[in-house]
Amino acid sequence: MVKKISAVIACYKDEQAIPHMYRRLTETFVKIGVDYEIIFVNDGSPDNTETLLAGLVQKDGHVIAVNHSRNFSSQMAFTSGMDIATGDAVVLLDGDLQDPPELIEQFYGKWNQGFDVVYGVRTKREAPLMMQAAYKAFYFIFHKLSYVRIPLNAGDFSLMDRKVVDVMKSFPERDRFLRGLRAWTGFKQTGVDYLRPERMFGKTTNNLWKNMNWATKGIFSFSYIPLELMSFFSALVFVLAVLGMILQIMLRLLWPSMAPRGVTTTIIVVLFIGSIQLLGISVLGQYIGKIFEEVKQRPKYLVKSVFRNDPSRK
Numbered sequence: 001m002v003k004k005i006s007a008v009i010a011c012y013k014d015e016q017a018i019p020h021m022y023r024r025l026t027e028t029f030v031k032i033g034v035d036y037e038i039i040f041v042n043d044g045s046p047d048n049t050e051t052l053l054a055g056l057v058q059k060d061g062h063v064i065a066v067n068h069s070r071n072f073s074s075q076m077a078f079t080s081g082m083d084i085a086t087g088d089a090v091v092l093l094d095g096d097l098q099d100p101p102e103l104i105e106q107f108y109g110k111w112n113q114g115f116d117v118v119y120g121v122r123t124k125r126e127a128p129l130m131m132q133a134a135y136k137a138f139y140f141i142f143h144k145l146s147y148v149r150i151p152l153n154a155g156d157f158s159l160m161d162r163k164v165v166d167v168m169k170s171f172p173e174r175d176r177f178l179r180g181l182r183a184w185t186g187f188k189q190t191g192v193d194y195l196r197p198e199r200m201f202g203k204t205t206n207n208l209w210k211n212m213n214w215a216t217k218g219i220f221s222f223s224y225i226p227l228e229l230m231s232f233f234s235a236l237v238f239v240l241a242v243l244g245m246i247l248q249i250m251l252r253l254l255w256p257s258m259a260p261r262g263v264t265t266t267i268i269v270v271l272f273i274g275s276i277q278l279l280g281i282s283v284l285g286q287y288i289g290k291i292f293e294e295v296k297q298r299p300k301y302l303v304k305s306v307f308r309n310d311p312s313r314k
Contacts, residue, residue, distance in 0.1 A: 004035040005108070005159075006090045007101075008081030010074040011040055014095035015047040021093070022056055022063065024101040032108050039064045039081040040095070044071035057307040064230040065307040075176040076155060082165055084306075090179070091159045098130045098196055099157040106192045107159035116187035119151065119158035119179075123197040145223040150183045151191055158182065174300050175293045184222075220286045227287070230280045237276055244269075 007025050011018060022038065029036040040056070042049045042065065053065035066080055078092050089111055093099040103120060110118040140152065156178050160168070167185050168178070183189070220226065 002033070002035050002085040004037070005029065006037050006039060006081075006085035006087030007093060007104075008039045008078055008085060008090060009040065009093050009095045010043060010077035010081070010156075011049055011053075011095035012043045012045050012071060012074070012077075013047055013049075015045065015049050015052055017095055017097045018049065018052055018056070021095060021097055021101065022060075024097075025104075026060075028101050032105050034108070035087075037062055037064060037085070038088060038226050039066065039085060041076065041077040041081045042067045043077040044068050054307050057309045058072050061309045063309070067304045067306070069302040069304045072237070072301040074156070075178050078178055079169075079176060079302065080301050082169060085165065085214070089159050090114040090162075090165045092156045094157070099155075100194060100197070103192060103194050104156075104159065110190055110192065111161065112161055112291070114188060115190045116161040117158060117182060117185075117189040118203050119154045119182070119189065119191050120196075121151065121191040121193045123193045124154065124195050132281070138175045141219070145219055145225045146180070147182045147224065148178055148180060148222050150222070152188075154191060155179060160186070163187070174288055174295060174296075174298065175221065176300075216286060220290060224252050226283045230283055234280070237273060 004058055004287065007029075009018075009021060009025075014021075025036075025038055039062075040053050040063065042053060050065075050067050053063075053067075056063045057065050066084070068077070068080065072080075074094065081092075091104055091107065093101065099120065107118040107120075158179075162184065164182070164185055164187055168181055171181060224260070
């Protein structure tokens, strides 16, 4: 029986890359001899992506185009594609061609060996040294803090068996970190090493601020360590305060001239305790913000239109 693979591509400002992605995916699927569908999710791109995808759909019945009403993030774009994918396995790729479609052949081989999830492991990036160091630092910290064992340097680029996709589709949460959810599901998983290239076209939409938000999103979604650290800091400040009081009393009684005096000491102590309090409030705010986002119960994304050219699926 011929297996079917669904490729889900999250597109944002990737108009120039889409034809190359389509060609390389088609060649890869034909080479490994599977049935396939290619789902492009246009996540509110301000360029000519929608018109381009409409042309691809008319040209090839394997192509499906989903157009969101606005930009909802790559995580929602992947979720949108997974919701309509019909394959025995689903592959997630970024639309900028930094995830090489040819690697799917190795994913497919691992899948046939019995692995339910096969993810790409970025052994090296074609990026500035500062960005490379920042990414490595994030994955290391995330790996240490998370209560789920999330593999190092593994992004969204992956192949997931249908049973894993169905489990992930059932998750009700809206603030999604898919690579964390993928690890949380368990099942049999393995990685395939690859070199992550630079964008083939255009400029990256990422910047330091977005990457910081991305890092906090992952950490606060899959770790309670920040809250535990706040408990530790509060206990530490309490102990320091008690020791400070004992020291102050002893100095006053034994060596009055050496006892700290004046407003400077008071200001330093107040600023120290105040900074700890503000840090604690900010950590609590992150968790409360995530709760607020979930309880609003808004849709994960809104679809403006879907283009198909397969009569059996209309």
